[in-house]
Amino acid sequence: MIKLAIVGRPNVGKSSLFNAILKKRVSIISDEDGVTRDRIYSLATFEHKYFTLIDTGGIDLKSNISFKEDIKIQALIAIKEADVIVFVVDSKVGITTLDLELAKFLLKSKKKIVLAVNKIDNRDKTFDYSNFLKLGIKNITLISAIRNFQINLLLRNSLNGFELTEPKEKNTLNIALIGRPNVGKSTLFNSLMNDNRAIISSIAGTTRDSFDQEVIVNDKSYTFIDTAGLKRKNKEKTAVEKFAHIRTVDSIKRADVCLLLVDAKEGVTAQDKKILKTIKENQKSAIILINKFDEIKNYKQEHYLTEIKDDISYYPAIIISALMKRNLKKIFEYIDIVDNNRKIALSTPVINKFIKEIYKRYNPAMINGKRLKIYYATQIDNNPAKFIMFVNYPNLMQESYKKYILNNLRKSFSFLGSPIIFDIIKKPQKEYSFSKK
Known part of the structure; x- marks a missing residue:
């Protein structure tokens, strides 16, 4: 699958662009330097076809600070993986020394590169981008990631010439x-x-x-x-x-x-x-x-x-x-x-045999002269397992007795590591119950 990597120096709007392409908030957006610390992958669509989108941390090629060096390595790995690179710069700031160094580095990769000049006011029809030609990248698109301005045009310019296919569904x-x-x-x-x-x-x-x-x-x-x-x-x-x-x-x-x-x-x-x-x-x-x-x-x-x-x-x-x-x-x-x-499914006869056995083994305590009676139980769903238990008075089901049932259910049917959901429902006493006579 075609991989598109978004790269640039810190805080030029890479994560905002990543989110704009996906049309949802995936990367954390902040003015704080180094917020996107790892390379983030997501499946993206354009004109009903799929590609892999990669967001990277801001690159400072000369950074000797350990943490920023780590971020740089992550971004360099993304560049190596990518088929096409979207190089994001800030129209408000203009070209910086770091932009020039990064452009020089990217051009050495021999990958397709599209320059995304970000933070454009879409009402400004006279923006002069000629200064950005100094970066040596001819394929330029003016965008605003925050305002979702010309994002489709950027994708069209970036993905043109690549064969995008729909991925096979995986289990x-x-x-x-x-x-x-x-x-x-x-x-x-x-x-x-x-x-x-x-x-x-x-x-x-x-x-x-x-x-x-x-x-x-x-x-x-x-x-x-x-x-x-x-x-x-x-x-x-x-x-x-x-x-x-x-x-x-x-x-x-x-x-x-x-x-x-x-x-x-x-x-x-x-x-x-x-x-x-x-x-x-x-x-x-x-x-x-x-x-x-x-x-x-x-x-x-x-x-x-x-x-x-x-x-x-x-x-x-x-x-x-x-x-x-x-x-x-x-x-x-x-x-x-x-x-x-998590996917275990028990038949109703098996469940009721189990309930009958544990009820006989340990009767629930009397509460105000009344004892809990269990009429029957059934599993109504799995993934996770969900059971309904019909009783005479739901308020007589104490937490300790419910825990007793759940613990024995886990031991008997191997629900290790998975939740069990029990709904207790009132049922008329004329129904068959497991209580002692």
């Missing part, structure tokens, strides 16, 4: 890689992808954009979403960080399976539990990945897993090392297991 599992800042998400992502796609940095909150990348394991497709670290809301001081948080929650919502990365040295923190709560509220399957366990001395894995069992609920935990690439194959094994568990 893939969407995997959200989530966790607090600085727990090793980018390191794990890179180990899984075997590519320096996300910038790895010790600065908490480095990965602020969510973006997708596919990996094939044993002929099966997994689409990973490398999300921004979920931060405590009261610490999100900027609009950029708040938007990154919203984007992460959106990634959870569209995931089939969530991978929650936890720092072994810190254990399951209060913030980790809040993230788990978000996963549960969105009825998502999940796996807990315990990272950096190799940094803990004289501690057995089985003891550690036992200690965190209550904190992680019904989700399975795997001890890994993202940096040393230990136990990573197990991640894909568990993803398949959890995904299959």
Whole structure:
């Protein structure tokens, strides 16, 4: 598929253009330098055909600052990958020394380059762009990304001469890689992808954009979403960080399976539990990945897993090392297991036999002289599993007894890592029930 990369120095409107082409807000837009820190990929359409759009961090070819150097490397990789490059400059500022250096560098790539002169007032019919010819790029389009001015013309100029095709529909599992800042998400992502796609940095909150990348394991497709670290809301001081948080929650919502990365040295923190709560509220399957366990001395894995069992609920935990690439194959094994568990469908006779057995084993307590009676239950949906249980008085279903049913249901039918939804509905007592006479 044809790849179009948007490049330029910091804050010329690259992310605004990326969003304008996609007609939705994907990249974070801000005046803050270095906001788009990783290269972000998205499937885009033009005239009913598809291409891959790549957004990059602002390039400073002479930067020696470690973090800006990382951004530069990400952008250079995108340029190498791209079939066509849209070089964005700022019409309000004019040509800068950095623009000239970048143009010289881009021309060496021998790729098709289109110069997008951004921030044009579409009411100004007399704008003189002749000064921008000094950059040595003949294919020039005047645009305003914010006002959506001449975006289609830019795409036509950029994609002309390339054969765009509609991609074949793929059966893939969407995997959200989530966790607090600085727990090793980018390191794990890179180990899984075997590519320096996300910038790895010790600065908490480095990965602020969510973006997708596919990996094939044993002929099966997994689409990973490398999300921004979920931060405590009261610490999100900027609009950029708040938007990154919203984007992460959106990634959870569209995931089939969530991978929650936890720092072994810190254990399951209060913030980790809040993230788990978000996963549960969105009825998502999940796996807990315990990272950096190799940094803990004289501690057995089985003891550690036992200690965190209550904190992680019904989700399975795997001890890994993202940096040393230990136990990573197990991640894909568990993803398949959890995904299959999510799709379990039980027949009504099987469910009612199970309910009858556990009801006889442990009767619910009497409340105000009344006892809960369960008439029957049935599964009405899967992915995730959803059951309806008909009872005499729904208010008699205590949380402890509901938990008893759910725990036994998981043990009996292997719903490991996946949510189970139970609706309790009142049914007339003349119906058959499992209560003792």
